[in-house]
Amino acid sequence: MKIENTKAQMRKGVLEYCILGILSKGDAYASDIIERLKSAELIVVEGTLYPLLTRLKNADLLEYRWEESNAGPPRKYYSLSAQGRAFQLELKGTWENLNNAVEQLTSTPS
Amino acid sequence: MNKTININLAGIIFHLDEVAFEKFKTYLSNVKTALGKEESGEEIIADIEARIAEIFNLRMKENGSQVVNLSDVEFIIETLGQPEAFVDESENEVPKSSSKETRRFFRNPDEKVIGGVCSGIGAYFDIDPVWIRVLFLVLLFFTGIGFITYVILWAAIPEAKTTAQKLQMRGEAVNLNNIEKLFTKVEDYTSTEKIKSGVNSFVSFVVNGIGSIFSFVFKFIGVMLAIAGALFAFTLIVTLLGIFGSTWNLDGFNFISLNGYIYGLDGAQAIFGSGWRLLALRVGTLLTLLLPLFALVVFLAKIFGRELTNSKLLSFSGITSFIVGLILIFISAGSLITDFRERSTETDKITLSGMSFEITADILEDDQGFFFDVEDELLHIENVRFNIEATTYPTASLELKHAASGRNHSEARARAQSFDYPTALEGETLRLSEYFTVPKESLYRGQDLKVTLRLPVGASVYLDESIENIMYDIRNVRNMYDGDMLGHQWEMTPEGLSCTDCSTIEYYNAEEIEESIEDNLEEMEESIERKLEELELELKKLKDQ
Numbered sequence: 058m059k060i061e062n063t064k065a066q067m068r069k070g071v072l073e074y075c076i077l078g079i080l081s082k083g084d085a086y087a088s089d090i091i092e093r094l095k096s097a098e099l100i101v102v103e104g105t106l107y108p109l110l111t112r113l114k115n116a117d118l119l120e121y122r123w124e125e126s127n128a129g130p131p132r133k134y135y136s137l138s139a140q141g142r143a144f145q146l147e148l149k150g151t152w153e154n155l156n157n158a159v160e161q162l163t164s165t166p167s
Numbered sequence: 168m169n170k171t172i173n174i175n176l177a178g179i180i181f182h183l184d185e186v187a188f189e190k191f192k193t194y195l196s197n198v199k200t201a202l203g204k205e206e207s208g209e210e211i212i213a214d215i216e217a218r219i220a221e222i223f224n225l226r227m228k229e230n231g232s233q234v235v236n237l238s239d240v241e242f243i244i245e246t247l248g249q250p251e252a253f254v255d256e257s258e259n260e261v262p263k264s265s266s267k268e269t270r271r272f273f274r275n276p277d278e279k280v281i282g283g284v285c286s287g288i289g290a291y292f293d294i295d296p297v298w299i300r301v302l303f304l305v306l307l308f309f310t311g312i313g314f315i316t317y318v319i320l321w322a323a324i325p326e327a328k329t330t331a332q333k334l335q336m337r338g339e340a341v342n343l344n345n346i347e348k349l350f351t352k353v354e355d356y357t358s359t360e361k362i363k364s365g366v367n368s369f370v371s372f373v374v375n376g377i378g379s380i381f382s383f384v385f386k387f388i389g390v391m392l393a394i395a396g397a398l399f400a401f402t403l404i405v406t407l408l409g410i411f412g413s414t415w416n417l418d419g420f421n422f423i424s425l426n427g428y429i430y431g432l433d434g435a436q437a438i439f440g441s442g443w444r445l446l447a448l449r450v451g452t453l454l455t456l457l458l459p460l461f462a463l464v465v466f467l468a469k470i471f472g473r474e475l476t477n478s479k480l481l482s483f484s485g486i487t488s489f490i491v492g493l494i495l496i497f498i499s500a501g502s503l504i505t506d507f508r509e510r511s512t513e514t515d516k517i518t519l520s521g522m523s524f525e526i527t528a529d530i531l532e533d534d535q536g537f538f539f540d541v542e543d544e545l546l547h548i549e550n551v552r553f554n555i556e557a558t559t560y561p562t563a564s565l566e567l568k569h570a571a572s573g574r575n576h577s578e579a580r581a582r583a584q585s586f587d588y589p590t591a592l593e594g595e596t597l598r599l600s601e602y603f604t605v606p607k608e609s610l611y612r613g614q615d616l617k618v619t620l621r622l623p624v625g626a627s628v629y630l631d632e633s634i635e636n637i638m639y640d641i642r643n644v645r646n647m648y649d650g651d652m653l654g655h656q657w658e659m660t661p662e663g664l665s666c667t668d669c670s671t672i673e674y675y676n677a678e679e680i681e682e683s684i685e686d687n688l689e690e691m692e693e694s695i696e697r698k699l700e701e702l703e704l705e706l707k708k709l710k711d712q
Contacts, residue, residue: 133214
C-alpha cells in the first residue's frame, strides 16, 4: 500500500464537498476554483477538475452561465443550484460529524 | 526559419511550432481517448480546450511571443496533468475480476525480430523474449525442429494488432489505465475502425472477403518464397564455406569434394593449381562469407535487443564484399573453361609375346576417383577403360590411348604425353592398374586412358576378378555381361571371344535349354515312330512268309 495512493484517495473523497463549499460562498469560474483548490493543496493538476465539474453539473447540483473574458475565450461561471445548496448543507453535516469522529479517534487522550 | 502550424482552440487561433504541435497533438488525443468513455466527454474536452486557450493567451502576452513553443506545451501538460489524471477512478470503477483477464497467444509486432513469435511467447509467459529466441536457435542448430516449429507458429498465431489484443497478449485488463500505458507506442485503432451499416457493410464484407483471400494467397506465396530463399541461401553458404575451408586447408571445413572423392586443398589444387586461381578462390570465398557473418552479427544483436549503430555500414560493406567475392570466384572458375578447349590423344603400342594370358589389375585400397599422392607429388587418376579386340596380326599387342585437354593443342599434347601407366608381363600374367598418374603440375584436365588388348585368333586369355572396375563392354560370342566374364578362360575365335570353361547352365539361358529339350523330345518321338513303322513292315513280311 502506497502512502501517495491513500493521500490521493482522501483528497478525492472531499473534493466534491470542497467545490460545493467554494461555490456556496459565491459564483466562480473553473480557473478560480482550481486556483483555490491548488493553494489549499487539494489538487495537483487541473485535469482532475473538469470531469468532476461536468458531472456535478449533469447531476443538477451546479448551474453555469457564460461570461466574456478579456483573457481569452468566454468563461463558464458556475453557481450552486437550489438542489446543490441542499446537497452542500447535507454534506456539511456529514463532514462535521466525520471530522469529530476522526478527531476523537485519532487524538491521543491527555 | 521555422514552420508553424495554426490551430483553433475555443475559437482562438494559435501558431505552434512543429515540435510543440506534435507534442500537443499527441497529448490532446490521449486526453480525448482517456475521456472517451466519460459521459458528456465532448463537453469536458471543450472546457479543457478553453482552459488551454486561456493559458496560451496569457503566456503569449507575458512573453510577448507570437508562437507557442515546446515549453508552453510542457507547461500545459504540467498544469493540466497526464491524461490518466482526467479520469476519476471512483466513477469509472473497474470490476476487479476483469483484471484477471485471460491471456491469449498473439505475435508481438512491436518487438519482433522475424515474425514476433518469440516476443509473443515471451509476453504470454512474462519472460524476456531473449530466452525464447535462444531456445529456438538451439533447437534450430541441433535438430532443425526450431525452424519448422517457428514457421508453424508464425502461420498459426495471429498478430496482436489492436490495443486490446496487445493487452490480452500480456494478460493485462483492457481498461483505460492500461491502454494509456500503451499510447506512447501505438496509435489507437478505435479511431480508424468505424461501424458500417446497411449496403455499406455488405459491400465491405464482400470486399474484405476477397481481400483476405488474396492476402492469404500472397502471404502463402511469400512464405514459400521465403523458405525457398532460405534454403538456397543456406546451400550457398555451406558451399562457400566448403570451398573456403578447402582452399585454406582448414580442418573440419574442407568438406567439398570433387567427383565425390577428392577432398580439401588437394582437391582444389588438382583443379585450380596453386597459382592465381587458387588465390582468387581463397580471397573470393573469404569476401563472400563476410556477408553472412555480418548478417549473423546484426541478427544476434537484434535478438539480444541491441541496436547496432553501424548496422547500415555493415550491410553495405557485406553486400559489396559479397559481390566482389562472387566476381573473383566466377573469374577463377570461368577461366578453367579455356583450359579444356583443345583435346589431344597419344597412342602407345606394346607387343606382347605369347598366345596365352592372364589379366590382373592393381586395385586401389579405397575406391577413389582420383587423388594426390603427397609423397611423390603425383596426381593419381582412376579413369581407365579396358577392352579386348581381335587383330589380324599374328602377335598379341597392348594399345594405350591417353587423352587430355588443354588451353591449346601443344599443351593438351604435353599433358597427354606425361601419363605414367605401369604395366608388366610376368610370364603369362599381364598386370594392369586401375589408375594412371600424371605430374601434380599438369592438373586434372579430363585425362582418360583406354587400354586395348589385341589378340590374334587362337590366343587365349583368363580374366581375373581384379579387373572388374576397368572392364568396358568387352565383346564376346555369347553377349555375356562384363561381370559374368570374370573368372573364366576365353579364346579368340573369328567371331569374337568364346568361353572355353563355362558350364552349359552359365552358357545358355533357360529358354534355350527348354527349346533344346523340346527339340530332343520331338526327335525321340519321330525316331520311335520310325522304328514302329519298320517293325510293322517286318511283321507283315513275316506274315506273308
